[in-house]
Amino acid sequence: xxxxxxxxxxxxxxxxVALCRIxxxxxxxxTPSTHIAEHLSSIVSDGxxxxxxxxxxxxxxxxxxIMGASAAGARAFTATGSQxxxxxxxxxxxxxxxxxxxxxxxxNRAVSxxxxxxNDHGDIMMERDTGWISLFAQNGQEVIDMxxxxxxxxxxxxxxxxxxxxxxxxxxxxxxxxxDMPDQDEIDRFLPPFVPYATxxxxxxxxMGTFAxxxxxxxxxxxxxxxxxxxxxxxxxxxxxxxxxxxxKYEPIESxxxxxxxxxxxxxxxxxxxxxxxxxxxxxxxxxxGLLKFKLWRPFxxxxxxxxxxxxxxxxxxxxxxxxxxxxxxxxIEVRSALYDESSRPAIFNxxxxxxxxxxxxxxxxxxxxxxxxxxxxxxxxxxxxxYGVRES
Amino acid sequence: xxxxxxxxxxxxxxxGCMVFEPGSASEYHTGTWRSQKPVWNNEKCIKCGIxxxxxxxxxxxxxxxxxxxxxxxxxxxxxxxxxxxxxAAISMVEEG
Ligand code: SF4
Ligand code: SF4
Numbered sequence: 001x002x003x004x005x006x007x008x009x010x011x012x013x014x015x016x017v018a019l020c021r022i023x024x025x026x027x028x029x030x031t032p033s034t035h036i037a038e039h040l041s042s043i044v045s046d047g048x049x050x051x052x053x054x055x056x057x058x059x060x061x062x063x064x065x066i067m068g069a070s071a072a073g074a075r076a077f078t079a080t081g082s083q084x085x086x087x088x089x090x091x092x093x094x095x096x097x098x099x100x101x102x103x104x105x106x107x108n109r110a111v112s113x114x115x116x117x118x119n120d121h122g123d124i125m126m127e128r129d130t131g132w133i134s135l136f137a138q139n140g141q142e143v144i145d146m147x148x149x150x151x152x153x154x155x156x157x158x159x160x161x162x163x164x165x166x167x168x169x170x171x172x173x174x175x176x177x178x179x180d181m182p183d184q185d186e187i188d189r190f191l192p193p194f195v196p197y198a199t200x201x202x203x204x205x206x207x208m209g210t211f212a213x214x215x216x217x218x219x220x221x222x223x224x225x226x227x228x229x230x231x232x233x234x235x236x237x238x239x240x241x242x243x244x245x246x247x248x249k250y251e252p253i254e255s256x257x258x259x260x261x262x263x264x265x266x267x268x269x270x271x272x273x274x275x276x277x278x279x280x281x282x283x284x285x286x287x288x289x290g291l292l293k294f295k296l297w298r299p300f301x302x303x304x305x306x307x308x309x310x311x312x313x314x315x316x317x318x319x320x321x322x323x324x325x326x327x328x329x330x331x332x333i334e335v336r337s338a339l340y341d342e343s344s345r346p347a348i349f350n351x352x353x354x355x356x357x358x359x360x361x362x363x364x365x366x367x368x369x370x371x372x373x374x375x376x377x378x379x380x381x382x383x384x385x386x387x388y389g390v391r392e393s
Numbered sequence: 394x395x396x397x398x399x400x401x402x403x404x405x406x407x408x409g410c411m412v413f414e415p416g417s418a419s420e421y422h423t424g425t426w427r428s429q430k431p432v433w434n435n436e437k438c439i440k441c442g443i444x445x446x447x448x449x450x451x452x453x454x455x456x457x458x459x460x461x462x463x464x465x466x467x468x469x470x471x472x473x474x475x476x477x478x479x480x481a482a483i484s485m486v487e488e489g
Contacts, residue, residue: 097409097410098410099408099409100409160408197408197409197411198409205413205415206412206413207411207412207415207417208409208411210410210411210412212410216400216406218403219400219401219402219403219405219406220403220406220410222403223403223404223406226403227408
């Protein structure tokens with residue numbers, strides 16, 4: 001039986017990792033993910049979890065360390081954020097190319113410069129193309145659930161890919177919430193021991209991470225792309241199973257009061273719960289608004305997106321990151337591209353909000369929704385994207 | 394999942410491109426990269442074995458007579474042997 005707990009989300013995240021009976025963790029602590037590493041390290045040093053906790057000298061080594069452990073057959077985990085993810089960058093596409101099912105929790109934080117330790121999605125968006133499965137949690141419960149699901153998804157024989165779980169820095173990592181913590185028996189049934197596809201062992205020689213020239217690199221890239229796209233099937237199955245076991249439903253795009261809505265708001269991560277309040281307030285005033293929340297960023301849920309926006313007149317996409325000099329925020333860019341070939345599609349507006357930890361309130365979403373509605377009436381969005389709330393002289 | 398050394402199509406690529414055959418790198422003939430080849434002048438050779446040690450392909454072997462030669466299936470023509478040979482017994486010659 002699950003236990004109702006009240007604790008900081010980072011602590012709960014570490015407890016969830018321990019429930020997964022990891023063999024190895026290699027972490028270099030960095031704000032705002034530090035508490036995950038700290039608590040996990042205590043769990044190991046208190047003897048409550050039989051695992052190696054490697055204190056590495058850098059995030060590059062943290063990622064390399066868990067990749068090596070995974071290649072040797074260990075269930076391995078790390079946590080980081082911002083500069084830490086960027087320092088790992090070189091190893092991230094190698095982990096996915098080698099099909100190593102490691103799991104990483106990211107306490108999402110703005111990247112330097114200027115130096116900033118607060119939340120936005122700039123860090124993960126820079127790692128978008130590294131071939132990882134990427135999940136976004138909107139509250140503490142989803143952090144616990146997604147970390148456990150992540151190991152099951154990653155290690156599934158039809159997937160074999162690394163997974164990152166995105167947890168908004170401070171807004172989620174440092175929030176004290178009421179959550180259900182599954183018990184060990186339940187997780188042992190849900191997550192059987194890791195059976196690797198191949199391991200590094202002298203008795204059964206295997207080469208991993210080999211060289212590939214121009215005669216085969218294209219085929220390897222295609223197979224990696226196909227593996228990621230194909231992973232969605234298994235993710236959906238595992239989420240169904242989770243719902244049956246724990247009663248909590250997971251979908252690539254969760255909708256809130258969106259079925260008949262003319263105007264849709266699309267968010268990622270913890271903004272989802274804030275946005276619900278804006279939707280309720282505007283619905284109370286008779287505005288036909290609804291909310292979509294992106295939970296599965298990679299593989300990109302094309303079918304679910306098309307279905308979710310059907311019938312809507314306006315789609316307002318909220319990004320917490322920016323592609324400098326590009327066509328907007330990463331989510332806005334991809335949603336526009338995904339819907340471009342549809343014969344009928346909503347007018348798309350893209351707002352960038354909450355950079356470097358600036359507060360995002362229900363009122364902000366209400367302002368944005370009203371503004372997109374009035375711009376749509378005039379049949380044009382003034383700019384491709386708007387950096388919301390920026391002070392101008 | 395096909396376990397073959399040379400996947401033709403993307404569907405045949407092993408997950409993670411793992412290679413289960415030990416020593417299969419020997420099937421890749423780096424000799425095709427070569428534009429120059431090392432030519433030994435054994436009159437200058439003092440049989441020190443430096444070329445054998447430095448060859449990055451490990452393709453130089455000592456013959457029964459104690460002199461050295463390269464396996465041209467693997468010699469990629471890098472010229473390191475010629476550069477390292479201090480009596481200058483090896484010269485790099487353009488492939489014809
Ligand atoms: S390095 Fe030169 S001298 Fe020494 S063994 Fe090789 S060819 Fe002979
Ligand atoms: S040219 Fe390079 S590869 Fe060829 S034998 Fe000399 S050192 Fe070896």
